[in-house]
Amino acid sequence: MNSNATYVENITSVQPLDRPKYMILPVETVRLIRNICYLGITPFLVIVGLLLNSLCFMLFCRIGNRSSTVIMLFAITVTDVFSLVNGGLNSVFYASQTYEVPLTKDQQRLTAPIYSTYLNSLPGRIGNFIIFLISLERLFCVLQPLKIRMYSTKRNSYIAVCVAFILPTVSSIPNLFLYNTERVYSNITGQFTTVLKATSYGKDKELTNAVYITQEILWRYLPVIGVTVSSSVTAMLVLLNAKRRLIMAKASIKSRSESQTMNRESQVTRMLLVVTVVFVLCQLPGTILRMIINIHPAMTPMRYLNNVYEVAFPITYVMLLINSVVNFIIYYNTSTIYRAKIRQMFNLSSCEKKKSTYSMSNSHINCTFISDHTDNDF
Numbered sequence: 356m357n358s359n360a361t362y363v364e365n366i367t368s369v370q371p372l373d374r375p376k377y378m379i380l381p382v383e384t385v386r387l388i389r390n391i392c393y394l395g396i397t398p399f400l401v402i403v404g405l406l407l408n409s410l411c412f413m414l415f416c417r418i419g420n421r422s423s424t425v426i427m428l429f430a431i432t433v434t435d436v437f438s439l440v441n442g443g444l445n446s447v448f449y450a451s452q453t454y455e456v457p458l459t460k461d462q463q464r465l466t467a468p469i470y471s472t473y474l475n476s477l478p479g480r481i482g483n484f485i486i487f488l489i490s491l492e493r494l495f496c497v498l499q500p501l502k503i504r505m506y507s508t509k510r511n512s513y514i515a516v517c518v519a520f521i522l523p524t525v526s527s528i529p530n531l532f533l534y535n536t537e538r539v540y541s542n543i544t545g546q547f548t549t550v551l552k553a554t555s556y557g558k559d560k561e562l563t564n565a566v567y568i569t570q571e572i573l574w575r576y577l578p579v580i581g582v583t584v585s586s587s588v589t590a591m592l593v594l595l596n597a598k599r600r601l602i603m604a605k606a607s608i609k610s611r612s613e614s615q616t617m618n619r620e621s622q623v624t625r626m627l628l629v630v631t632v633v634f635v636l637c638q639l640p641g642t643i644l645r646m647i648i649n650i651h652p653a654m655t656p657m658r659y660l661n662n663v664y665e666v667a668f669p670i671t672y673v674m675l676l677i678n679s680v681v682n683f684i685i686y687y688n689t690s691t692i693y694r695a696k697i698r699q700m701f702n703l704s705s706c707e708k709k710k711s712t713y714s715m716s717n718s719h720i721n722c723t724f725i726s727d728h729t730d731n732d733f
Contacts, residue, residue, distance in 0.1 A: 378661075493586075626689040
């Protein structure tokens with residue numbers, strides 16, 4: 356189960372190639388790890404992530420003059436929220452598949468054509484594309500710092516965000532036509548039951564595989580590889596130019612406002628570098644795993660070589676959710692501007708001022724008390 360993959364693999368059983376060779380790990384171990392990831396870690400990350408992302412919304416709403424960076428980060432927060440909601444729903448589906456609680460098999464099959472094949476994959480794909488755009492914007496900022504303001508405007512940021520939402524949404528529409536549901540009468544149970552069937556399009560394995568691989572390349576492989584390369588180049592350029600820029604900043608006679616702008620841009624670059632690096636660390640294992648499955652001639656997304664993959668997917672899925680949780684922590688630790696805004700949100704700044712004022716008044720009282728006693732002694 357993956358935020359950029361469909362959930363149909365959990366509704367239909369994964370078919371092994373050779374049963375004896377397939378069972379490398381004990382079944383109990385596989386079940387335990389999957390339960391821990393999907394029913395233990397995932398719900399915890401969903402709760403914490405939704406709380407932290409709500410704080411991100413509050414933070415961005417408090418920023419009056421929203422820059423292009425704030426607009427892009429706000430869009431990332433939206434996709435993170437939807438990814439976390441999907442994480443909670445996926446935990447429900449996994450529990451339903453394993454224990455048939457709270458959803459029945461009929462209810463699971465009814466949701467497959469819309470949610471499992473389409474909606475579940477969208478937030479991850481949109482988020483990948485936006486992060487890719489952010490990494491390119493930061494690389495361009497380092498390479499052409501004088502021209503960046505001409506292109507990195509609010510208008511262009513809104514356009515980029517709209518494109519990032521529209522393109523994956525439109526390109527994923529074929530996934531809606533993979534399966535359909537039918538109500539059939541069961542002679543065994545004597546009741547009507549919902550059956551999930553592949554459509555004529557879904558039965559065309561060559562076409563569906565081509566569409567799936569294309570979507571994976573566009574919205575997973577290219578963004579993750581692109582972010583990895585662009586962030587690496589940006590980091591190297593920043594390190595190489597750090598000393599030179601410091602010397603130039605000290606030697607040149609600049610106004611205070613220009614110096615503050617330069618410092619602010621360097622902070623933004625550092626913060627976004629951390630965001631993209633965390634993105635790569637969380638996304639790369641799952642991307643490599645899916646590349647292996649897609650490239651391997653004996654495997655498909657529904658047909659694994661051994662049950663190690665059944666353990667690997669839950670672990671990489673947890674890493675994907677972690678990526679949707681940690682951004683608020685990154686903002687606080689890497690940006691003094693955001694840190695000040697966050698402290699204002701919780702009135703920490705006023706508390707610190709009161710504390711410092713109180714300590715100053717106490718020291719004044721103590722000094723007066725000591726001076727009074729000294730005068731009396733003398």
